[in-house]
Amino acid sequence: MSEAIPTGAVRRVVATPAAQALIERLRAQHGELMFHQSGGCCDGSAPMCYPAGELILGEADVRLGEIGGVPFYMTxxxxxxxxxxxLVIDAVPGSGGMFSLEGPTGLRFLTRSELFSDEEAARLEHED
Structure with missing residues (x-):
């Protein structure tokens, strides 16, 4: 099974209000959800949203945290x-990934990133 990455008060993944709203919309329609950051191939590198348990996780996957109460993984x-x-997960107009639940909504999840501050990086290094 996947390994959780300790985070303490420093969050490795967060969601914008637009992403939070889309998560709630998808949860109302599909039930419990999960995210996995795609590493390329068909959909490039994008946050993919699935019904909980649809994507089989393994030893190569790590849990970064949760957004909107939904677990978020990457390899x-x-x-x-x-x-x-x-990772800052946003929702913007456009077509979602072929296999991601937001595809038909006219919105897509998008990953932006921001470097941790020196203080955050030191706290993470101590926790990891």
């Missing part, structure tokens, strides 16, 4: 690359 290899940044 360990991606995490090694992104570990110094906070």
């Amino acid at each position: 360990r290899a991606q995490f090694e690359y992104w570990q110094h940044t906070r």
Whole structure:
């Protein structure tokens, strides 16, 4: 099963109000959800939203935290690359990923990133 990344008060993944609203809309329609940051291929690198349990997680996946009460995962290899940044999940007009639940809504989830401050990075290093 996947491994949780300790975060304490420093959050590795957050959602904008627009993303929170889209999550609630999708939860009302589909029930419990999960996110996995796609690493490329068909949909590029995008946050993919699935019904909870639809994507089988394994040893190569890590849990970054939750957004809107929904768990958010990525592969360990991606995490090694992104570990110094906070992922900010937004919802913007456009077509979502082919396999992501928001596809037919006219909105898509989008990942932006911001570097952790020196203080946040030190706290994360101590916690990890």
